[in-house]
Amino acid sequence: MEVLEFLLYCEGTRFTEKKHQISMEVAESKGLPKLKYHLLPRTKGFTTTLKCLKGTVSAVYDVTLNFKDHQVPTLLGIINGKKYMADMKIRRFPVDEIPEDEKECANWLHKLYQEKDALQEHYHKEGTFPGPTITPPRRLWTLLNFLFWATLLLSPLINFACGVVVSGSPLLILGFSLFLIIASIAIRRLIGVTEIKKTGSSYGDEGAKKQN
Structure with a gap:
């Protein structure tokens, strides 16, 4: 059976305090309830997507994610082996329960985000989402799949490193070590420039498109 999945991030950009402030100014100007933990959703993309996928997809899944202990995960932290829960x-x-009319569909999406904001508020206060909790079992297949691809992709580098060590050439060993150090520094600097505070769309800037 063919399964069609489509991922849509309705806020359109990553959350920052500046973008949130601008978004809430837009909400006030449009008479919409202000959100505490989200930006206003970009309704045009959602309504157009839903209209095009009507009869193809059966449901919309809303996902709200929160990290325990107010942690803010970073790619650098993951690379360093930090564990996030x-x-x-x-x-x-x-889909049949979502209004087809564009304006009503947009209102439905705004209401959904108000509910998402309430979920975030509950989690912030209680440390958990309302309703029953399901803990999925650990799957051995996931670990085996990771080990397989890690071995397949890293084996050339591991073989080369072993060859360098076995060669006994101080110059070759030093050169390879310097290469690893420079590559590590370069990757960390590259990750640094992708931090949310340094990147993102021109949300709210003069000349940018008006939020729908």
């Missing part, structure tokens, strides 16, 4: 709230909405 998170809870996820998933809700299913049959």
Whole structure:
């Protein structure tokens, strides 16, 4: 059976305090309730996507994610082996229950984000989402799949490193070590420039498109 999945991030950009402030100014100007933990959703993309996928997909899944202890995960932290724990709230909405009219569909999406904001508020206060909690079992297949691809992709580098060590050439060993150090520094600097505070869209800037 063919399964079609489409991932849509309705806020359109990553959350920052500056973008949130601008977004809430837009909400006030449009008479919409202000959100505490989200930006206003970009409704045009959602309504157009839903209209095009009507009859193809059966449901919309809303996912709300929160990291425990107010942790803010970073790619650099993951590379350094830091462990992050998170809870996820998933809700299913049959497509047939979502209004077809563009304006009503947009209102439905705004209401959904108000509910998402309430979920975030509950999690912030209680440390958990409302409703029953399901802890998925650990799957051996996931670990085996990771080990297989890690071995397949890293084996050339490991073989080369072993060859360098076995060669006994101080110059070759020093050169390879310097290469690893420079590559590590370069990757960390590259990750640094992708931090949320340094990147993102021109949300709210003069000349940028008006939020729908």
